[in-house]
Amino acid sequence: MSESEPAIRARGLTKKFGDLVAVNDMDLTVARRQVYGFLGPNGSGKSTSIRMLCGLLTPTEGDIEVLGLKIPDEADALRKRIGYMTQHFSLFTDLTVRENLEFLAAIQNLSRRDTTARVDELLEEYHFSDRADQLAETMSGGQKQRLALAGAVIHKPELLFLDEPTSAVDPESRRDFWEKLFELADAGTTLLVSSHYMDEAERCHRLAILDRGVLVADDSPADLTGSLRGRTLEVRTDHPRRAKEILLGVSGVISAAQIGNSLRVLLEKVDDNTARINEAFEREGLSAEAEPTEPSLEDVFVAVTYREEEQS
């Protein structure tokens, strides 16, 4: 297995729970040393996909290769080389910070001597030096999440799975947390992070968007937004709700979302819609003006999930 090999390669990945198709025919390639994002609403199959990639769930169909290992057959070998941070805090709340880290170090096969050194190093690095003997249950959401990350990287894994790591954390902790993630990526770790926050998705090197179990987009954030150029408009008006009604009556408009006193409009394709929309406003006697604007990830998200709706 060479370094240029992707960290994760999945083909036709499918998981059914009874009649429910949680993940449907997903193809996925994650290059090494990347922060790869999984963006999607709750129930879109992010957690199920991650669990299959770690070997915790057996896929109904499809082939998975992670770090050159066949999953789920070689999941035991994989466990030594990956870190997994669960969606909910899964360390022991009735153990102290140090006890949690010591336990994880031991079950990750670190020797006694290495454990002491590594735990001290992590306590320092993750700002727990003065809280080493505090019980995990008494810590804040941000602290718990930092501890969980320290625990997930204790054995310096090559690949780190993070399932909605920041869902219970304040914005400042989220920013610090992402700093840590990029430090890890710089040090050579591959990270797969799921999230439903657009601003987090924007930070990823590459991004997959999931909608009801289907991978609907997979590219760098810049390319994803770039592909929408010309299809996003901003409408400034004093009567945004009225303007929205008019907009949704114009053919070719996929969505119109109110943001304060303006509306963000997504068009089906690039054409002369701007003129038609302004005409519609004039006809209805509403003082409003539509202007082209830079597409955002949110627009991408709406655009790709909208197409899904059309098909189904």
Added chain:
Amino acid sequence: MNSRRLLAVVVKEVRQLRRDRITLAMIIGIPIMQLILFGYAINLNLRHLPAAIADEAGTSGSRQVVMDMLATGIIEPVVDATSAQQLMAMLRRGEISVGVVIPRDFERRMEQGSEAVQVLVDGSDTVVQSAAAQLAQMPLVHVPGVPRNSSVPLPETPIRVVSFYNPQRVSAINIVPGLIGIILTMTMVMFTAVAIVRERERGNMELLIATPVSSAELMIGKVLPYGLIGLVQTSLILLLGMLLFDVPIRGSVLDVYWAGVLLILANLSMGLLISTRAQSQFQAMQMTFFVFLPSILLSGFMFPFDGMPHIAQWIAEVLPLTHFLRLIRGVMLRGAGLLELWPDVLALVVFIFLMMTFAILRFRKRLD
């Protein structure tokens, strides 16, 4: 199996246990509470006690006495015996509960009006004792072939009951050894079942199964501390039993602990199996009661095994507590060695092996 990882699981478990005040209180509180609660005797009439009869006289008169005794339905001969010594050995091994000796000079004794028949009773079970007392009430009025000497009155108590092992019929002496089994069954099954299900409920398990720690390391590491707790509880009951009720340990103390270890392992492995099925801590508790209730009712702790219908006896044979009770009563009260009681030892070993195998097979390092 990696000893470093196994030890890590044990240390983690002990640390968590140390902070869990309610569980700690239960470990000490339950034995003390039950020892006091069960300090009452439970008595019932019963029939079909396994018995052996040594008819040393072998006369038509003695045969008549034997027939009369069998007609009461209280005893049922299960083995043949020819001497009182044999009967005592059988009692000791727990093969019979009652032994009847009709001495060689039975006819002469009857003529003289002295005690003519001896009933040897396993006094380690008070219910058996009282049943045997009923036998003693049996009148030996008409014995054919014995010339009635009208000048000698019939003895008032022609049958003498000799109770072995618990002559004063102190009920605590029977209760305390059994109580070790009851408490170990109650706490061990529940603690292990809940301990593993709790990790699944709190989400710890999802993290653990994504690490190199193996199923066996996790399971054994989790139950070892509870096994030690079981031994502490055993010691506590033994000590309190001796201090409060003068309960004797007639066999070897080491055998008592070996019997304890067998029951602890049996219950821990059953707890593990429950934990692989239960979805929540509440479910684990419910399943524990499915095991605990039959154990307490059918094992012979509350009601004597021999008095139960066959179907109940079959169920009881599957429960580890039944076998433990036979072992612990044999060792503590009758002074028997574990080797003499090997069938029950074997039953427990087989039980542990089966439960542990099922538990480890069922525990998958997968979420589905």
